[in-house]
Amino acid sequence: MTSVYELVQLMSSLNDTRRAILLALAHIYPRSVSGVQLSRLIGYSGKSRSLYRGVISHLKENELIQIDQLTPKLYAIRINSEHPLLSVLVDLCRTNGESARIIYLKALEDE
Amino acid sequence: MEDMLLKQARALYKDRLRIALAAFIVVFSITFYLFYNPEIVSIGAIPPSGVIPSGWTQGFAVVASVNTIGFCLSITLILLIFGFWSWAFLPGPALTYTLAILKGILGTDTTIRHSFGKKIRVTLENGLQFDVNCRIKDKGSEEWFVYRLVSTQLHCDQLRNIALRHGFGVKNDRLVANISNNELHHRTFLLTKAMMLVSISI
Numbered sequence: 001m002t003s004v005y006e007l008v009q010l011m012s013s014l015n016d017t018r019r020a021i022l023l024a025l026a027h028i029y030p031r032s033v034s035g036v037q038l039s040r041l042i043g044y045s046g047k048s049r050s051l052y053r054g055v056i057s058h059l060k061e062n063e064l065i066q067i068d069q070l071t072p073k074l075y076a077i078r079i080n081s082e083h084p085l086l087s088v089l090v091d092l093c094r095t096n097g098e099s100a101r102i103i104y105l106k107a108l109e110d111e
Numbered sequence: 112m113e114d115m116l117l118k119q120a121r122a123l124y125k126d127r128l129r130i131a132l133a134a135f136i137v138v139f140s141i142t143f144y145l146f147y148n149p150e151i152v153s154i155g156a157i158p159p160s161g162v163i164p165s166g167w168t169q170g171f172a173v174v175a176s177v178n179t180i181g182f183c184l185s186i187t188l189i190l191l192i193f194g195f196w197s198w199a200f201l202p203g204p205a206l207t208y209t210l211a212i213l214k215g216i217l218g219t220d221t222t223i224r225h226s227f228g229k230k231i232r233v234t235l236e237n238g239l240q241f242d243v244n245c246r247i248k249d250k251g252s253e254e255w256f257v258y259r260l261v262s263t264q265l266h267c268d269q270l271r272n273i274a275l276r277h278g279f280g281v282k283n284d285r286l287v288a289n290i291s292n293n294e295l296h297h298r299t300f301l302l303t304k305a306m307m308l309v310s311i312s313i
Contacts, residue, residue: 010278013297046253054252058289062280084276 025079032078120205
């Protein structure tokens with residue numbers, strides 16, 4: 001229960017963009033997405049480059065997400081499931097978030 | 112929804128940049144006039160005549176002169192002054208916003224010191240400190256008024272675990288995070304809580 005409490009606190013401390021990223025990534029775990037896919041998934045209006053250089057790099061610095069560089073220009077972004085609180089979030093999404101996951105995955109397929 | 116104070120601060124900053132640019136053009140012209148209107152003092156490095164046309168030699172004498180050295184030095188000085196100005200001063204409303212949020216969440220027992228530049232040092236009741244650094248515009252994300260929270264070095268076995276549980280990263284035994292202005296309240300709160308836990312477990 002402590003972890004859930006801390007998770008709620010952590011999520012509410014983040015701004016809209018960061019919260020949307022973590023929620024989306026937690027739902028589609030263990031899938032990873034590229035920067036462009038992610039910016040579409042969370043409805044980000046700015047350029048995906050500014051999303052990458054700002055928000056995503058900061059989330060990575062705080063070890064909330066993991067980034068694998070596939071090619072020099074293509075990155076695979078996924079949630080850090082070893083994070084003590086986000087592992088709880090991933091579990092919560094897996095047990096309760098089946099319908100939300102369908103929406104997220106559908107959004108990813110429309111390309 | 113952006114805070115009113117930050118909106119004002121942004122407009123103020125943009126206005127000041129425009130004023131600075133206009134002033135720079137005027138000062139540039141005046142400097143140019145002051146240095147090149149008097150007699151040109153050559154530094155003597157003139158190529159021998161006959162090799163290149165004499166018009167070129169005269170032009171070269173103007174470029175390679177004491178006047179040019181003086182001119183370049185004063186332009187560098189002007190740019191340095193501008194650099195200092197933009198480094199040292201946070202627009203007033205943004206400072207008000209930052210201090211109001213920090214005082215609001217940390218209470219009156221906490222020392223919040225802001226002397227110069229864009230750095231605010233916070234000393235908690237338990238003696239631990241952290242810095243709040245503000246940047247007017249982040250180059251990467253093009254966001255306005257972003258902050259970087261950095262705590263002092265903390266030595267504690269549980270540091271990484273505590274940091275992660277509060278959404279912070281660890282760098283050189285310091286808790287760090289880059290945050291946007293609408294996160295300032297919550298994340299400062301979490302940083303304070305994390306540092307309380309660290310001070311208990313030391």
